[in-house]
Amino acid sequence: MDQRTPDVRPQRVPENHRTVDRVTRILEEVVYNPGMTFAELVRALDAPKSSIHGFLSGLLAKGWLYEVNHRYYLGPAVYGLTLASGHVRAGLVTHSDLVKLHEETGLAVFLGVQAGDHLIYIAEAGSDAIAGFEARTNIRRTLLATAGGKSLLAARSIVERESYLRRRSADESELVNTFLQEFDEIMRTGLATNTGLRSPRFAVAASVRNQNGEAVASITLVGPAADMKERVPQLGEILLRHVDSWSHRTMAPREAI
Structure with missing residues (x-):
């Protein structure tokens, strides 16, 4: 009988990723504080302006956020996930x-x-x-x-x-x-x-x-x-x-x- 050695390798523990952390933090801030400005997001995340600007541009382009009068709100892409579920x-x-x-x-x-x-x-x-x-x-x-x-x-x-x-x-x-x-x-x-x-x-x-x-x-x-x-x-x-x-x-x- 073929007896195989069980896989006893330790399970990988999830690790934080700085980029993912900042993107999710932006979404969380906007969910709980709709209408935040760019300056408010920079202060909340305590991150470089150039970094936050890049993340915001990407989230806007994909519909995760939208901007009205320089204020940010949760975008329609979130609701697309709800429908797809x-x-x-x-x-x-x-x-x-x-x-x-x-x-x-x-x-x-x-x-x-x-x-x-x-x-x-x-x-x-x-x-x-x-x-x-x-x-x-x-x-x-x-x-x-x-x-x-x-x-x-x-x-x-x-x-x-x-x-x-x-x-x-x-x-x-x-x-x-x-x-x-x-x-x-x-x-x-x-x-x-x-x-x-x-x-x-x-x-x-x-x-x-x-x-x-x-x-x-x-x-x-x-x-x-x-x-x-x-x-x-x-x-x-x-x-x-x-x-x-x-x-x-x-x-x-x-x-x-």
């Missing part, structure tokens, strides 16, 4: 769920998640040429400029919400005022609405909550304003019924979105 952690909403909602309402359906100070659409179902084109060509929208973003912002704690509103620039003052005027109604109904700035489109959205009650995503129905505005009560009832049913699911993996 086989399930969306944001309430485990499947593509089949989106299709069913589309079929019942006859409207385009968008699934969005918050990334830093912005909303990113990560999945859709249904056909709306204008809304679909806008979602794909402008994947990063401020929370205040979208129904889905407003629903997520309203669900945040008062500390998080006020911190977000204080960070808005003067250019967004009108959006801030509009949100504050709509806030009580969003909290009362669980629904946020928005009218397109560049197109005759209307949107109604609700937050998707996990089993702990945390708002982790938004679902938005989009269609012609002339048709949707008259149907808001009916559409809102349908939307909330679907979203509430998803929130009671376990965290077992499901079909990929």
